[in-house]
Amino acid sequence: MPAMTLTEKILAKHSKSAVVEPGQNIWIDIDILMTHDVCGPGTIGVFKKNFGKDAKVWDPKKVVIIPDHYIFTADKMANRNIDVLREFASEQKLPYYYDVGTEKYKGVCHIALPEEGHTRPGEVLLGTDSHTCTAGAFGEFATGIGNTDAGFVMGTGNLWLKVPPTMRFVFDGNLPPYLMAKDLILAVIGDIGCDGATYKAMEFDGPGVFALNIEERMTLCNMVIEAGGKNGVIAPDKITLDFINAKNKHKVPFTPMYTDPGAKFAYEKVYDISKLQPVVAKPHSPDNKSFVSEVKGTKLDRAYIGSCTGGKMTDFRAAASIMHGHNVKIDTFVVPATTEVAKGLKTEKMHGKTLEQIFLDSGAKMGEASCAACLGGPSDTFGRLNQAIRCISTTNRNFPGRMGHKEAEVFLASPLTVAASAISGTITDPREYIA
Amino acid sequence: MSKIQDVITGKAYVLGDNIDTDQIIPAEYLTFNPAIPEEYKQFGKYALSSVPPSQSGLPKGNIPFHTDNEFVSPYTFIIAGKNFGCGSSREHAPVALDAAGIKVVVAEFYARIFFRNAVNGGYLVPFECQDRLCEKVCTGDELKLDVPNCKLHNLTTKETYPLNPLGEIAPILNAGGIFPYAKQVGMLKS
Numbered sequence: 001m002p003a004m005t006l007t008e009k010i011l012a013k014h015s016k017s018a019v020v021e022p023g024q025n026i027w028i029d030i031d032i033l034m035t036h037d038v039c040g041p042g043t044i045g046v047f048k049k050n051f052g053k054d055a056k057v058w059d060p061k062k063v064v065i066i067p068d069h070y071i072f073t074a075d076k077m078a079n080r081n082i083d084v085l086r087e088f089a090s091e092q093k094l095p096y097y098y099d100v101g102t103e104k105y106k107g108v109c110h111i112a113l114p115e116e117g118h119t120r121p122g123e124v125l126l127g128t129d130s131h132t133c134t135a136g137a138f139g140e141f142a143t144g145i146g147n148t149d150a151g152f153v154m155g156t157g158n159l160w161l162k163v164p165p166t167m168r169f170v171f172d173g174n175l176p177p178y179l180m181a182k183d184l185i186l187a188v189i190g191d192i193g194c195d196g197a198t199y200k201a202m203e204f205d206g207p208g209v210f211a212l213n214i215e216e217r218m219t220l221c222n223m224v225i226e227a228g229g230k231n232g233v234i235a236p237d238k239i240t241l242d243f244i245n246a247k248n249k250h251k252v253p254f255t256p257m258y259t260d261p262g263a264k265f266a267y268e269k270v271y272d273i274s275k276l277q278p279v280v281a282k283p284h285s286p287d288n289k290s291f292v293s294e295v296k297g298t299k300l301d302r303a304y305i306g307s308c309t310g311g312k313m314t315d316f317r318a319a320a321s322i323m324h325g326h327n328v329k330i331d332t333f334v335v336p337a338t339t340e341v342a343k344g345l346k347t348e349k350m351h352g353k354t355l356e357q358i359f360l361d362s363g364a365k366m367g368e369a370s371c372a373a374c375l376g377g378p379s380d381t382f383g384r385l386n387q388a389i390r391c392i393s394t395t396n397r398n399f400p401g402r403m404g405h406k407e408a409e410v411f412l413a414s415p416l417t418v419a420a421s422a423i424s425g426t427i428t429d430p431r432e433y434i435a
Numbered sequence: 436m437s438k439i440q441d442v443i444t445g446k447a448y449v450l451g452d453n454i455d456t457d458q459i460i461p462a463e464y465l466t467f468n469p470a471i472p473e474e475y476k477q478f479g480k481y482a483l484s485s486v487p488p489s490q491s492g493l494p495k496g497n498i499p500f501h502t503d504n505e506f507v508s509p510y511t512f513i514i515a516g517k518n519f520g521c522g523s524s525r526e527h528a529p530v531a532l533d534a535a536g537i538k539v540v541v542a543e544f545y546a547r548i549f550f551r552n553a554v555n556g557g558y559l560v561p562f563e564c565q566d567r568l569c570e571k572v573c574t575g576d577e578l579k580l581d582v583p584n585c586k587l588h589n590l591t592t593k594e595t596y597p598l599n600p601l602g603e604i605a606p607i608l609n610a611g612g613i614f615p616y617a618k619q620v621g622m623l624k625s
């Protein structure tokens with residue numbers, strides 16, 4: 001049998017074929033379909049229009065609904081959309097609906113999915129959100145789809161897909177303390193461009209990847225879409241399996257899979273990460289790469305720490321390690337991705353203070369778990385850029401208008417770089433604060 | 436939408452590279468539900484509203500896609516550069532262009548999710564060009580698309596540009612989207 005990559009093997013298994021090849025169109029079985037408040041109502045509309053008013057989803061245990069985008073807003077339409085989800089979840093008896101205003105409320109879907117045990121190695125996860133690729137960190141095939149595709153999956157449990165060729169990125173060397181996964185992925189996107197992986201899978205490999213904790217691996221996979229990638233994937237190791245087994249409360253069996261020796265890659269690149277410097281993406285594109293050293297001193301109006309890619313415990317630990325004992329010089333917004341992360345900020349301590357206390361003492365403002373200003377949203381959204389100001393952010397996109405105003409400028413950077421910049425008011429290399 | 440027409444004519448609106456879905460339909464309007472016809476119309480009004488003015492309607496720029504209170508634009512074709520539709524997976528993007536009256540996009544290539552959404556939802560026909568048409572066509576040029584022969588005629592400049600064949604997406608577009616297509620090929624009961 002020809003050697004296949006991890007992505008090809010997962011797709012072959014789910015199409016019940018022994019072998020698949022890049023470029024082939026196949027029908028696959030879906031393990032989990034996720035949707036949220038922005039795309040859920042449209043998906044439900046497509047589902048009902050095509051399968052009938054009284055149709056039932058193909059498997060209620062496989063449809064996960066996580067409202068997260070427009071939660072803490074007075075916007076009537078946004079609130080109406082949550083009502084649509086609520087009604088659908090109750091009519092379909094969906095066990096995994098994480099409703100707003102209840103104890104089950106989670107926040108950002110890509111972080112909530114693994115926390116609640118909906119991600120497993122070797123599975124196929126589709127979500128109506130482009131950052132669904134985050135879950136590739138668990139050794140599964142995960143990608144974003146639109147409402148029509150999601151409506152189709154809701155009714156049938158399958159979808160046609162084109163098998164992507166795999167690009168392989170190998171990280172060698174040790175990650176210095178002033179760098180994070182965000183620097184690595186911004187460097188990759190800068191090198192291959194924001195269309196460099198269009199239609200392709202991006203597999204991350206090498207000792208530098210397997211030394212990362214699970215949250216940092218999620219940051220790598222989260223941003224493959226910023227290079228146009230269909231999915232990002234990392235082979236599961238002990239760190240992955242320990243995490244998954246601890247979260248797999250529904251006890252769903254799974255089969256980890258691995259790239260075969262001799263599998264063909266469409267592209268390979270090796271990075272010595274011990275030599276890399278902190279990276280930013282300048283406005284208005286995630287591939288507009290610079291080293292922090294090249295733009296340091298650039299005046300800023302705002303700093304933002306949050307989102308699926310930059311609002312996890314690892315991100316806040318990094319930011320707090322720099323902000324501790326300093327005052328922010330610019331408006332700084334801190335938004336935990338999920339309610340579980342929010343709890344962590346209230347309990348985990350550093351230098352005898354909770355992380356939340358460190359942020360509040362530094363003068364930062366704390367928001368509630370959600371997507372918040374990562375994608376702009378309604379005008380009363382926490383942290384939204386309502387004017388043409390300049391912001392440095394741990395989020396993943398900086399296209400015009402992404403965080404609100406279409407003339408605002410957004411720099412993307414690691415939580416370490418954003419924290420260092422928040423306390424100095426200009427773009428600052430975290431090495432200035434790390435002994 | 437049903438079978439693609441053989442000949443499509445109308446005016447061109449020209450954009451550059453990396454037009455992402457936030458520029459096509461900004462996040463603040465995603466609260467409308469495209470499954471509700473009256474709300475579907477609203478997307479047309481805000482289509483392309485986050486494209487910076489200097490990049491709107493090339494080569495000159497500063498040409499609005501439609502006047503502020505219009506739901507439908509006077510253009511039939513979008514001509515764009517590389518990586519059209521990158522960014523978020525929102526199907527509201529091809530919906531917005533369709534609601535604004537766009538029938539065809541011609542770009543050098545597309546971001547994957549936008550392309551799938553356009554085809555599987557049957558909203559518009561995404562053609563790929565072989566030359567960099569966003570530097571050859573001007574906003575306002577009258578175009579005539581010959582679908583079976585994959586040729587785009589510019590009636591204003593008298594030029595003709597070859598387009599790539601639609602290939603495997605043609606049967607889905609001709610069926611009118613993934614649902615009718617899946618019924619045709621027996622993946623879904625009619």
Ligand code: SF4
Pocket residue numbers: 069108109110129131306307308309370371374375395396
């Ligand atoms: S946090 Fe930002 S990137 Fe992540 S799902 Fe929410 S809006 Fe999308």
